[in-house]
Amino acid sequence: xxxxxxxxxxxxxxxxxxxxxxxxxxxxxxxxxxxxxxxxxxxxxxxxxxxxxxxxxxxxxxxxxxxxxxxxxxxxxxxxxxxxxxxxxxxxxxxxxxxxxxxxxxxxxxxxxxxxxxxxxxxxxxxxxxxxxxxxxxxxxxxxxxxxxxxxxxxxxxxxxxxxxxxxxxxxxxxxxxxxxxxxxxxxxxxxxxxxxxxxxxxxxxxxxxxxxxxxxxxxxxxxxxxxxxxxxxxxxxxxxxxxxxxxxxxxxxxxxxxxxxxxxxxxxxxxxxxxxxxxxxxxxxxxxxxxxxxxxxxxxxxxxxxxxxxxxxxxxxxxxxxxxxxxxxxxxxxxxxxxxxxxxxxxxxxxxxxxxxxxxxxxxxxxxxxxxxxxxxxxxxxxxxxxxxxxxxxxxxxxxxxxxxxxxxxxxxxxxxxxxxxxxxxxxxxxxxxxxxxxxxxxxxxxxxxxxxxxxxxxxxxxxxxxxxxxxxxxxxxxxxxxxxxxxxxxxxxx
Amino acid sequence: xxxxxxxxxxxxxxxxxxxxxxxxxxxxxxxxxxxxxxxxxxxxxxxxxxxxxxxxxxxxxxxxxxxxxxxxxxxxxxxxxxxxxxxxxxxxxxxxxxxxxxxxxxxxxxxxxxxxxxxxxxxxxxxxxxxxxxxxxxxxxxxxxxxxxxxxxxxxxxxxxxxxxxxxxxxxxxxxxxxxxxxxxx
Numbered sequence: 139x140x141x142x143x144x145x146x147x148x149x150x151x152x153x154x155x156x157x158x159x160x161x162x163x164x165x166x167x168x169x170x171x172x173x174x175x176x177x178x179x180x181x182x183x184x185x186x187x188x189x190x191x192x193x194x195x196x197x198x199x200x201x202x203x204x205x206x207x208x209x210x211x212x213x214x215x216x217x218x219x220x221x222x223x224x225x226x227x228x229x230x231x232x233x234x235x236x237x238x239x240x241x242x243x244x245x246x247x248x249x250x251x252x253x254x255x256x257x258x259x260x261x262x263x264x265x266x267x268x269x270x271x272x273x274x275x276x277x278x279x280x281x282x283x284x285x286x287x288x289x290x291x292x293x294x295x296x297x298x299x300x301x302x303x304x305x306x307x308x309x310x311x312x313x314x315x316x317x318x319x320x321x322x323x324x325x326x327x328x329x330x331x332x333x334x335x336x337x338x339x340x341x342x343x344x345x346x347x348x349x350x351x352x353x354x355x356x357x358x359x360x361x362x363x364x365x366x367x368x369x370x371x372x373x374x375x376x377x378x379x380x381x382x383x384x385x386x387x388x389x390x391x392x393x394x395x396x397x398x399x400x401x402x403x404x405x406x407x408x409x410x411x412x413x414x415x416x417x418x419x420x421x422x423x424x425x426x427x428x429x430x431x432x433x434x435x436x437x438x439x440x441x442x443x444x445x446x447x448x449x450x451x452x453x454x455x456x457x458x459x460x461x462x463x464x465x466x467x468x469x470x471x472x473x474x475x476x477x478x479x480x481x482x483x484x485x486x487x488x489x490x491x492x493x494x495x496x497x498x499x500x501x502x503x504x505x506x507x508x509x510x511x512x513x514x515x516x517x518x519x520x521x522x523x524x525x526x527x528x529x530x531x532x533x534x535x536x537x538x539x540x541x542x543x544x545x546x547x548x549x550x551x552x553x554x555x556x557x558x559x560x561x562x563x564x565x566x567x568x569x570x571x572x573x574x575x576x577x578x579x580x581x582x583x584x585x586x587x588x589x590x591x592x593x594x595x596x597x598x599x600x601x602x603x604x605x606x607x608x609x610x611x612x613x614x615x616x617x618x619x620x621x622x623x624x625x626x627x628x629x630x631x632x633x634x
Numbered sequence: 635x636x637x638x639x640x641x642x643x644x645x646x647x648x649x650x651x652x653x654x655x656x657x658x659x660x661x662x663x664x665x666x667x668x669x670x671x672x673x674x675x676x677x678x679x680x681x682x683x684x685x686x687x688x689x690x691x692x693x694x695x696x697x698x699x700x701x702x703x704x705x706x707x708x709x710x711x712x713x714x715x716x717x718x719x720x721x722x723x724x725x726x727x728x729x730x731x732x733x734x735x736x737x738x739x740x741x742x743x744x745x746x747x748x749x750x751x752x753x754x755x756x757x758x759x760x761x762x763x764x765x766x767x768x769x770x771x772x773x774x775x776x777x778x779x780x781x782x783x784x785x786x787x788x789x790x791x792x793x794x795x796x797x798x799x800x801x802x803x804x805x806x807x808x809x810x811x812x813x814x815x816x817x818x819x820x
Binding site: 293464488 | 639661690693698708711714715717731733734735749761762766770771777778784787788791792795797819
């Protein structure tokens, strides 16, 4: 196997300089997006852990129950103010429940669990930990579109890092399987960084590209609309997302949802319903969308649109339509790993961890390089250690808080992360890392124990989360044994 | 995950594991001696991809194969883990070094502008031109043009941050962006 391709050392040095500068500039945000994304793969399981008593669906939900859930959420939402849309989620899309949701015109929303047999709303969803994690990954809890755009920019930066990382790696094949541990700390970290980067390359490319696209999609559509549709953003959205609800006076009745669902199911070869939406309910321009499963496709569902009178309009084409439409519809499933059930989610979890390790390792390489050159940066090492392990501590504290405290997980997370930075004043990087890992392990065990104390009977998926918490605690506890010093920051950063 | 998907996935992981282990063996041997392992490795990997595509459909199969090869290869790397004694430290520090640049604040600001707004603007210009004029269906043009924005932006970002010069990349990005916007407006 020949060395690919022969690249001049000057080019490699320049690429490495750019790679290093970009990685360092966005290191903390990239780490936060990677680790939160890894956890968010299991958001459905975390929701089940938070509300184990929610009514679960056994078997298929009838069209009548789906239609009734839509009527119930319509009646309930009318008392909450002007409503933008209603939706009903069948099982398997986000969890084993029948759920109904309304979005208000002001952006607020509520989600309810419905009785799978009747469609009656029975329990309001309350999953603050899952909500916190999803928002952290989607928009970093920043207001308006800014957070989503910033996360989209992180996707662009990650994609750029993949490109510059590949181009600065002339021994990509020769070193393809090298993982040298011990000896030079810098070589060890570089080996780990490079092997995880190269071999998880398909995953890194897909995640960064789809993340960038999804994060920046509204900005891109707005610009495309300006240029290609004379500023008509609705026309641009309709071209790729299908028919849009029209503005209208609230004079119309709800369409016959049961008949619409039955018609869509018939058009979809009798497959199961995944999702039903009603935009601008009760207005003359109201629009119904019904997603019917297409088991052999990546997107796993085709969407059928109906107007306010129940007349069929067209399909979106996300399963059988033009290539562009299918590509667009596949971005979500590819990004979130929801195209192959639990095995693919577990693999996405492992590969997400690989991305996280790559993000952390980039900074560690920079720290060891400085130390090797006689310019150690112990303060930066402490800041980075507090960021990395403080984030883990924050997640653990948020999980425990979601069981025991009536406080928003974001506040608990922020407090724990701030605490990690306070501890960074007292400890060097090596000790800080051990202290934070130990604290995180203890809190993870406490969170698992507290959940079992409150809900001794858990569904299988919630047990999975509990076991994952204990397993993570065990790994962290084992990692702080003295024998693991080899992998700590100590050898990279001399004591202050 | 259906039973067919599960079988396809397990078979795919197994073939990927065989393929990556064979490639690893090829790299450990001399060029001639390792050739048959190279052939076996790539054959197993391509068979795994093909099998996944046949059993789970092209879209899902390729996605499953992408995940499977990463998993199998990382496992192969971890199996090849070598623990080194501390004494080799000095001899082995031969990792590539990034170029040293003059660190003037204004060059940093210009680089941020090149990697951010200018690369992004050029990518949007190209994306717009494709979205408006590519000889494809409406949805295809729009999605292709939209997809080129993050790809082009990322490529521009990598280039401008790596190039030691700042004037030439700036001029090229401005020219590309302006041409894209102008063409899309025609």
